[in-house]
Amino acid sequence: MSFFDSLFNLINDLTWGWALIPFLVVLGVFFTVASGFVQFRFFKRMFRVLRSSDEDSDPSQISAREALLVSVGGRVGGGNIAGVAVAITAGGPGAVFWMWAIALVGMCSALVEATLAQTYKRTQPDGAYRGGPAQAIIHGLGNNYRWLAVIYSVCLIASFAIGFNAFQGNTVAGAALDSMAIPRVWTGAVLAIATGFIVYGGIHRIAKAADVIIPVMAIGYIGMALLIILLNLTGVPGVIWDIVTNAFGFREAVAGGMGAAIAQGLRRGLFSNEAGLGSAPNVAATAYVRHPVSQGITQSFSVFIDTIIICSCTAFVILLGDVYVPGAEGVDGVILTQQSMVDHVGSWAQYFLTAAIFLFSFSSIMYNYYLGENALSFLTKNPVAVQVLRIAIIGIVFLGAVAPGATFVFNFSDPMMGILAVVNLLAIMMMFPIALRVINDFRSQLDAGIARPIFDPKKFPDLDTDPSAWPDAK
Template sequence: MAPIEDFFNLISDLTWGWALIPFLVVLGVFFTLVSKFVQFQYFTTMFRVLRPDPEAGRRGHVSSREALLVSVGGRVGGGNIAGVAVAITLGGPGAVFWMWAIALVGMATSLFECTLAQAFKEDQGDGTYRGGPARYITHGLGADYRWLAVIYAVCLIAAFAFGFNAFQGNTVAGAAQESLGLDRLWTGIGLATITGLVVYGGIKRIAKVADVIIPIMAIGYLAMALFVILINLFEVPGMIWQIVSNAFGWQEAVGGGMGAAISQGLRRGLFSNEAGLGSAPNVAAVAYVPHPVNQGIVQAFSVFIDTIIICSCTAFVILLGDVYQPGADIDGVVLTQQSLVSHVGEWASYFLTGAILLFAFSSIIYNYYLGENALTFLTGNKPVALHLLRIAIVGVVFLGAIAPGATAVFFFSDPLMGILALVNLLALAMLFPTALRVLNDFRDQQAAGKVPVFNPADFPDLDLDHKAWSDAAADAVPKERTRPA
């Protein structure tokens, strides 16, 4: 076992250690500049997706809003509670500033990768679509690059569907045992049962569940953070100054100073919002939208929600409290929990346990769908393969919950995520001219006073599925007629 662990540790060092983060940052800045700051151009448009789309429901599609909430549920997880605390512990308050910075840049990266996922999505004949990096590599770069797509799909299944789902099961069971005294066995049985009921309904049921629990999860956590801010309102200016001054080295909170703040902020921010890692495009592709850029804009909003809103909530709770001590060695979840308790009392530990439960469960169903999407790419829509995957996922969630050390078996998750991220970023760099063409098509139609509608016939050189856009073209006609002069 030791040689295998050493091998995967080497992969982790070669990806997360020095190659991946600079690649993500440089590409994100490049996408932002070349697109003329597209994420800010359409920032106000992002909020429109929060309204339900009855047209998508009537046609049996997954709406843009539902796809957004599934991806938010996947992005928002332990990293928003424990990861932010770790970033502050190791990098000081300045790490929060660099988390914000990389999120604003990552919004452009997410916009382009999700636009590509939409453009190259495939119609499934039942009102749903499939897409993502594996498919835009194959259709965008050509069959000669299928081997690259296979590497991506295999890593996605291993890292997200199996590895990270074991971690999520472990997190829920640990939190329930610590705060409620609930035996891991019962937590495992309950979590595995609910997981099975949801994943056997496919993406439509996953989307419906996400449409209910994600708003509750996000609004509840946001409300708690706002309460903490209000009772510490006069301390907020000092906290903001602490974040900014530490970010630029004017004050040093931990060893390493500004360098530690940048390193931890970028690392934890990228790990949390997943911009550029290629996971969210798998979900973005399922949405029913008139133009690929519509969902690209929506998924950029997902990055904003994850880091600028949810991660900031955790950071403010910690920095406005008296538990955090620079340089102190304390577990991330414990730091967040103790900070919340210091503000509002012991009952907050139960609130945080509930939040962790919702965060983890939303991540489980998201991770499952990533695995399902990758498996269909490798095997086609074979029912036997999907049944085996669903049974395996339920088993992995149960195993992760009942065995405190079970997650050690999945030590390969982070290194494999590093590989799939590099594969996705390489594909993004190669397909960026195509993504920019799609964005310019969207902008040109807007400039002409039209409702942007994607017409695959306008891109005859691309391997696109025309059936995936037939509904969008038909529905846009009455919208254009009713458009005010």
Template sequence: MELLESLFGVIGDLTWGWALIPFLVVLGLFFTFVTGFVQFTFFGRMFHVLLNKNQTADRNAISGREALLLSVGGRVGGGNIAGVAVAISLGGPGAVFWMWAIALVGMATSLVECSLAQLYKRKEGDAFRGGAARSIIHGLGEDYRWLAYLYAVCLIASFAIGFNAFQGNTVAGAAQDSLGIDRMWTGGLLAIITGFIIYGGIKRIAKTADVIVPIMAIGYVAMALLVILINITEIPTVIGSIVSNAFGWEEAVGGGMGTAMAQGLRRGLFSNEAGLGSAPNVAATADVAHPISQGITQSLSVFIDTILICSCTAFVILLGDVYVPGAEGIDGVVLTQQSLVSHIGAWSQYFLTGAILLFSISSIIYNYYLGENALTFMSQNKLSVHILRFVVIGIIFMGAVAPGATSVFFFSDPMMGILAIVNLLALIMLFPTLIRILKDYKKQLKAGIEHPQFDPKDFPDLDIDLKAWKPKK
């Protein structure tokens, strides 16, 4: 076991330690410039999907909005509550600025990877499947099948297995600390809820997210706005502190600007997942008129996750008097919880527990679907999906009732680092194709077409599934 831990520790150091974060930042900036700052030029169009539930004639299909909310539910999790608190404690208020910066860059990366997932999606039964593994096979060819399999294995190990154990642990811990509920009861409830949702397939998963995510997001943002209104006169001071710390003009922790940047970039990337290749698996399920339209929509999920939800946590903490810069061994959930209590009273800790429960349920079903999608890429045996469902339910229960057991999932972060590297390499090789379909989308907009339509006949050299993208008549 020690040998394995050392091996995955080295992998983690080689990815998250020094290579991956600069890679994500540089590539995100490259995508931003070459695509013509798509995250800003298309910002208004991102909100169209929230008003138009379906962009195609098939009302039984998963809509762009449902796919968006499912990906938001996956990106928004305990990290938005606990992770932001830890980043601020270790990196100071300046970490928040760098979280915002990486989110704006990540919006372009998300558009690229999710548009490609849409382009190369396949129609399987009455649903669509796609993601980096299928984009690699159909975009780069059979010679890269090994790379697609490597990605799929890492996706299952990190998200479906490892991160779901941590989600169960987070919910059970919060329920025990604030409500005194035994971990066994919380674990059992989580297992039952998870089983009911995932055995309904992707459509039930999407429908559940369509209900849960707006409730949890609006509720949490409303609570944060209440805190901001109570402390409205302090907002200029807090924003000034965030900017000053970000550039080292005013140090809150040792290391100054470097520490603030490292913590902010790392937390932002972990939270919004732009470039990690996870969200494209969900983006591909939507039935939309053009691949770029869903890419634009998925950019909004990065904005919601970091600019909106993470900022809410940051302001709750920075407007309070509980936060101590540079504190060692900080429990992020406790810091956020105590900060909220200091603003509006003890009852708010129960609200936060409920928010964590909803955040975690949405993340669990998202993580499970990523694993299922990767598994169906590697095997068409339906029994394998049932085995995965059974394993995920069991792991969630184990993570909830035996918090120490989550230590065996030390491989999660290193495996996520590998899949991110694989995904980014694939994006670089497929970027010329992305530019072609982006030009097609912009050309139709320039011609006055409000909702551009994708016609595979215009791209005869690409391996496109004509059942997923039917040619125009």
């Protein structure tokens, strides 16, 4: 066991330790500049997806709005509640500014990777669409790169389907035990049953559940944050001033100053919004849209929702209260967020936060399961394998919940996600010229007065696309 611990720690150091975050930042900036700041050009268009009838004209398919909600459910999780608190504790208020900065850059990375996943999606025998980075690697780079797609798929299953689902179960059970004294076994049983109901319904049931859970989750949490902001409205300018001055080292809240703020803000921001990590494109590929860039814009919007909106809510709840003391030790993570809420509105807030954590975590479990299923469908077409995966994930959620010290179950998740991110970034870097062609096609149609551009595979005869996935093309 010590050998594996050493191996995983080495992988983690070689990826997240020093190489991966600069890689993500540099590539995100490059994509932004090379694409002509496409995430800002299309920003107003992002809100069109909230009108459910805008892109969805086939009720048998996953709509753009449903794909948005599933991906938001996956991106929004413990990182938005506990991760922001950790970033502020370790990096000071300035970390929030750098979380915002990396989100604005990451919006472009999310747009590019989702556009590629859509471009190379395939129609399944049941008429549904399936795709993602593994399929994009095979059809975009060629079969010689199958080994790269296999590494990606194995790491996706190990990190998200196994490790992170154990973590989500553990987080919910811990919160329920601390705030309401509910035994872990009962929380684990409820989570396992709910997970079983969802995973045996496939992507359509996941999408329908997300269509209900995610708006309730997001609106409830944002509403609570807005209430706290209104109650402390006079303190908002001071908080914004602290965030900016700490971000640039004019004021030092923690040891390390500006360096700590940048490091914590970038790391926690990337962990939270997952832009460029190669997870959300698996969901993006399931959507029925008229043009790949339409779903790219939607996934860019999900990064905005995750970090600019929801992470900011947590940050203001913490920074407007009296619980957080810069440089002090002791209160950290979800406890800091929970105590800050209680400080603002009373003890009932701890129950509200427990409910929010349950919804956040359950939406992530649904998302993580689909990522695992999609990766498994690339590795094998054996239907028995999917059934084994479903049973395994139900068991993993339960075991993660009932074991208080279950960290050994998901200690390998971070290094596996590190490898996953490296593979995905290499792939989208090599395929970026293709993504840029597709983006320019979308842009030229808009310039020609076409309100809703349509992707025509015949205009890209050199690309290995699936014409049946684009029924709107003439």
